[in-house]
Amino acid sequence: MRHKPRNTLLQTFAVPLTLAIATVAGLILGLTGDGWRDLASWLLLIVSLLPIRAAFARRRSSAHRNARLGHSRLERKTS
Amino acid sequence: MTQFEPLGSRTAMSRETIKFWYLVHKWSSLIPMAFLLMLCVTGLPLIFHDEIDAAMADEAGSALAETPSAEGGLPLDAMLETALEQRPGEVPLFMAFSQDDSLLTVTTGPSPDADGSQMTLLFLDRATGESLGPAPVNQLMDFLLTLHTDMFLGLPGMWALGVCGILFLVALVSGIVLYAPFMRRLPFGTVRTDRKPRTRRLDEHNLLGVVAFAWMMVVGATGAINAFANPLTDSWRESEVAAMTAGYGAQQPLSPDEYGSLDAAMAAAQEALPGRSPQFVGFPGGDWSSGHHYAIFFQGDRPVTQNLLTPALVDARSSQLTDARTMPAINQALMMSKPLHFGDYGGLPLKIIWAVMTLITIWVLWTGILLWLRRRSGRLERRIAEIQSGGTLGKAA
Known part of the structure; x- marks a missing residue:
């Protein structure tokens, strides 16, 4: 198999740790008051979920690309 | 090489370590699954408990005055009398x-x-002194709430669900441990769709699990704390309340016809704790008081x-x-854990976020x-x- 560079533990957990901090900050900020704190709490929690959206959007586009590639390969074979 | 792996380390986790955490992850999630x-x-519909109740109840709440019943209105003794007239x-x-409004609730019972x-x-209604009758019952929500808290099994059911919550926390932590070796060669957010379905499923499980990790930990831990709420309240009553009321010794509990003025009691309490808003009163002899006190x-x-x-x-007489004493740290943790479990402290947007997080949790569990069934x-x-x-290596092995 290909030998890709290995991540250190810090590299593996850099994004997850940032997301966890954003989540916890959002949860606590909302508890400490109303008004702008609630707004900041919603934003932090929504931002912490964005990677899922991003990953699934990427997935869709790559699935699309793969489907197209498969299709053109099929065309080449049949022609 | 030391046993301890520094954060910058590139050394691989040993097979034995992976095996241990894999087995912990497997059983701590399969047992309470x-x-x-x-x-x-x-839990999903319960997030919107208030909204559903408000939508299903008629205009009982809409006619209430804006002065909060916690701040003022008619005398409490008169309100209590009106309530008890309905339950002779x-x-x-x-x-x-x-x-928020002039709604006041009174709970009664045979003893x-x-x-x-x-x-x-x-x-x-504390503004008008009118009785609004028994609280509207929403049978579906009550059913869901009982299922969610004790599965109709009382205390043992609550504790069983509390243990499930603790196992859930173990599953989350072991999942994070396994995330490290799995992601050693993969960038964050990898979802491979060009491989077997199993690879895609593993990637989704890891991504969604790690993204919602902090929320799942908070809701799991606060849920587990809530499951052990009753023994915590009992221990507060048996230690703290007993110490505060030591002067009453072995006196017989006060009989309800000896209860004195609640308004005078409230005034005395507010003198000791000025500027605070009352949330509820526990009457003598119940779980939330002594035999002699409001x-x-x-x-x-x-x-x-x-x-x-x-x-x-x-003193109720x-x-x-x-x-007046603050509650012990463990009971304070219990009180703080309620909003963090319910997600009801930041308006409707927070509730919607709570619902999305719950759906993500369902997807991680599913x-x-x-992954276990189709291995x-x-x-x-x-x-x-x-x-x-x-x-x-899954396909090569």
Whole structure:
């Protein structure tokens, strides 16, 4: 198999740790008051979920690309 | 090489270590799986409990005055009398105040130590003194709530679900440990769709699990704390309340016809805790008081301490203050854990976020089941190789 560079533990957990901090900050900020704190709490929690959206959007586009590639390969074979 | 792996280390986790955490992850999630799915499915509508209740109830709440019943209105003694007229022969157990409108609730029962199933919750308007009758019952939401808290099994059911919550926390932590070897060669957010379905499922399980990790930990831990709420309240009553009321010794509990003025008691309590808003009163002989006291629970005076209650114990006969003490740390943790579990402290947007997080949790649980059900037959070694290689060796093994 290909030998890709290995991540250190810090590299593996850099994004997850940032997301966890954003989540916890959002949860606590909302508890400490109303008004702008609630707004900041919603934003932090929504931002912490964005990677899922991003990953699934990427997935869709790559699935699309793969489907197209498969299709053109099929065309080449049949022609 | 030391045993301890520094954060910058590139050394691989040993097969033995992976095996240990894999087995912990597998069993700590498989054992409570059915219960966790039930908790997610019943929890989802419960997030919107208030909204659903408001939509299904008629205009009972809309005619209320804006002055919060916690701040003022007609005398409490008169309100209590109006409530008890509806339940002749019963005794008051709780009185609760609203911070938003003039709604006041009184809970009655056949005796001071009545069981929850024998209690009646009455709605009153403290601005007009009118009785609004028994609290509207929403059978579906009540059913879901009971299923979610104790599965109709009482205390043992609550504790069983508490243990499920603790196992869920173990599953989350072990999942994070396994995330490290799995992701050693993969960038964050990898979802491989060009491989076997199993690889895609593993990637989704890891991504969604790690993204929602902090929220799942918070809701899991606060849920587990709530499951052990009753013993915590009992221990507070048996130690703290007993210490505060030591002067009463072995006196017989006060009989309901000897109860003195609640308004005088409230005034005495508010003198001891000025500027605080009352949340509820526990009457003598119940779970939330001694046999001789009105226990008046006040909210904290800042938003962050709003959920932290301080009880003032007032002699129910003489209306003289006995003592007011903050609750022990463990009971304070219990009070703080409620909003963090319910997600009801940041308006509708927070509730919607709570619902999305619950759906993500369901997806993580479901992909977990599928990964276990649709595993290729074979030894543990194959699972370990899969984790160690980031899913790429799964097909080779």
